[in-house]
Amino acid sequence: MSKIKILENEINIENCPVRKVLDRFGDKWSLLVLLILGKNETLRFNELNKAIGSDISQKMLTVTLRTLEADGFLKRTIYAEVPPRVEYTITDLGKSLVPLIDNLEKWAKVNMSAIEKSRKKFE
Amino acid sequence: MSKIKILENEINIENCPVRKVLDRFGDKWSLLVLLILGKNETLRFNELNKAIGSDISQKMLTVTLRTLEADGFLKRTIYAEVPPRVEYTITDLGKSLVPLIDNLEKWAKVNMSAIEKSRKKFE
């Protein structure tokens, strides 16, 4: 007889809800874009590019924005002008995630130094 | 003059604390291992293997455990026996992260259906 407490049935690598969120925001740019849009509500493509710090490639910004849009975290609005204008606006769904990220940030600020100290000790 | 609200100075791709956490747990197995240890406090290598569901390779379990140990999320204890026994115990640092993950899980359970609906609509 095993005394190992497993997680709830639905918590496994296939359909763990937390893992799905982490998978979604574990990429390089999605979290940053969401946070920036959370502070600005609406931004254009190049404004986002600058806000991030310009060290993101155009391709990755495009890909990141498309997937965030597909998931409903932001809304993309195209204005039929010349030159073209495209605005990205955070949705309520996107906004609802921001407080959780803030909590993670508080935790990270408190504990990151301990983690890095542990890493050096481990070497 | 720009009206773009940037994030705080330290919040960029290089040293954003949240991104560091996400980088750390954005891999495939770390989160799951931490959650399982959170429920069991202490487990042996093969017990962890079973608790995860055995669909993790030995190599990846080893790698995952080593990095979690290096960061101070768990403690590794080797007993000089034959056959060898190695126990992995969650640390206070590890435990402190669990409630935040629980919050993420609650959010995910509420919102994941909306996300998936949005994805299908987007196709």
Add this chain to the structure above:
DNA sequence: CAGGATCCACTACGATACTG
């Protein structure tokens, strides 16, 4: 301006075989 299309490098991960 806001992208699309290509090509390429790197890494994460898995499968398999072997060991103190």
Add this chain to the structure above:
DNA sequence: CAGTATCGTAGTGGATCCTG
């Protein structure tokens, strides 16, 4: 039992060039 070593693959992200 609890790993290590090696190899092969798929996916992620960057650089560059092109366009309505």
